[in-house]
Amino acid sequence: MINNLLFIFNNSKSIQNIIDAVIELSKYNKIFYYLNHQMSLDAFSWDKLFINQESDTRIKIIEKLNNNKCVCIGSMDNGSSYQRIFNDTIKYNLVIIDDSNGLEKGNKHGYKLIYNIIKKNNPKLKIIGNIEGNKDFNIKIYNKKNKLINIENTQLESICNSYKICYDHIFCWDKYQYKYLQKYIKDDSKISKIGVPYFDKLKKYKDEKDKKYIILFVSVFSITKKWKPINNNFIEYIINFSKKKNYKLLIKEKPKKYLHYKYLKNENIIVNQCEGDELDIYISKAKYIFSSPSTVCIRGLLLNISTIIIYESYNGQLGFLENYKLIIKKNEPQNIIDSINFLEKNPNYIQDFMKEYYYGYNFNSIDIFVKECNKLINN
Numbered sequence: 001m002i003n004n005l006l007f008i009f010n011n012s013k014s015i016q017n018i019i020d021a022v023i024e025l026s027k028y029n030k031i032f033y034y035l036n037h038q039m040s041l042d043a044f045s046w047d048k049l050f051i052n053q054e055s056d057t058r059i060k061i062i063e064k065l066n067n068n069k070c071v072c073i074g075s076m077d078n079g080s081s082y083q084r085i086f087n088d089t090i091k092y093n094l095v096i097i098d099d100s101n102g103l104e105k106g107n108k109h110g111y112k113l114i115y116n117i118i119k120k121n122n123p124k125l126k127i128i129g130n131i132e133g134n135k136d137f138n139i140k141i142y143n144k145k146n147k148l149i150n151i152e153n154t155q156l157e158s159i160c161n162s163y164k165i166c167y168d169h170i171f172c173w174d175k176y177q178y179k180y181l182q183k184y185i186k187d188d189s190k191i192s193k194i195g196v197p198y199f200d201k202l203k204k205y206k207d208e209k210d211k212k213y214i215i216l217f218v219s220v221f222s223i224t225k226k227w228k229p230i231n232n233n234f235i236e237y238i239i240n241f242s243k244k245k246n247y248k249l250l251i252k253e254k255p256k257k258y259l260h261y262k263y264l265k266n267e268n269i270i271v272n273q274c275e276g277d278e279l280d281i282y283i284s285k286a287k288y289i290f291s292s293p294s295t296v297c298i299r300g301l302l303l304n305i306s307t308i309i310i311y312e313s314y315n316g317q318l319g320f321l322e323n324y325k326l327i328i329k330k331n332e333p334q335n336i337i338d339s340i341n342f343l344e345k346n347p348n349y350i351q352d353f354m355k356e357y358y359y360g361y362n363f364n365s366i367d368i369f370v371k372e373c374n375k376l377i378n379n
Helices: 012-026 057-067 079-086 111-121 155-161 175-185 197-205 232-245 276-284 295-302 319-323 335-345 349-357 365-378
Strands: 004-009 030-035 071-075 094-097 127-130 138-142 148-153 169-172 191-193 213-218 248-253 269-272 286-291 306-310
Touching: 004 012, 012 030, 012 057, 012 127, 012 197, 012 365, 030 057, 057 071, 071 079, 079 111, 094 365, 111 127, 155 175, 169 175, 169 365, 175 191, 175 319, 175 349, 191 365, 197 276, 197 295, 197 365, 213 232, 213 276, 213 295, 232 248, 232 286, 248 276, 276 286, 276 295, 286 295, 295 306, 295 349, 306 335, 319 349, 335 349
Parallel strands: 004 030, 004 094, 030 071, 094 127, 127 169, 169 191, 213 248, 213 286, 248 269, 286 306
Antiparallel strands: 138 148
16 A cells, blocks of 8 residues: 655755655655745755755755655645645645754744644644754753853753644654653653664765865854854864874864854865765765764764764754763863874774664664654554
């Protein structure tokens, strides 16, 4: 029997996390999709956030979906379109949202409205949310004297609070997320341990021996969206470290409007905002990775690359990485050598860490995603 699955896509990042699983599902099911919020080409202008129109990854995503016979049922124009589109959901066996931000930021993505419309017309239809990043539950903000001055609620708390309001079931990445979801939802059958389907493709780089780079990932925006660069002393230390080790240095920035570190470019220093397969190749050829706690550093950990996390309370969310032993502050570059020595003495540490905390450590998240969808349909 062929099932009809409806995907609601909200932004290109979260789609990329699951699109390989969507394509796998399309081999045996009929896939329909709706372009919501940032994925609506008409409602959201890409060039306001990114360097140029050529960076618009949404077009490639839509082409990939269409090439695999997925059917677009509409795109967001205003709130009334939800009523028109989601009023007729009897034919669907499952609804899957690419992220799970739910009530975060005042429900601007319309999840609550979509949920209510679908449930009114088809109460038994299950709606799945996907956690789309490495999330903290709460972020503690300290001043320069190390005094706690604020606790910011984050997306993970919003995700927990959105259960039975924006979705019925949640797909998560890791033990940390599962712990908090368990605490709030109080029903293990409503939580699935998935990992990230996108990361499965890294398996082909698992045995890469040609190491050419040291990579520094910089999160250029804080939780409050203020520009907080890693200080020049740290950058200088990494540059000198790269020279000493005789590797090229890649400074990887998030794909926003500006390259903040482009002034450092030379024949031995690359500064770019590469994404996707290009970034995966760089990571696979890295000897060392220095990263703020970004989703991309998880790729390096999955490939067992010596990864050191640079963390301050404003430059990212640790999530399950809070248990990682190699976390330093940006004013402590001297601790890099101690971290590297630790990894040399404990060559299995990263593999053991990922096996304990991250659900997709075997590069099998696509299979798990598909099986969980089938299980939910059959139940």
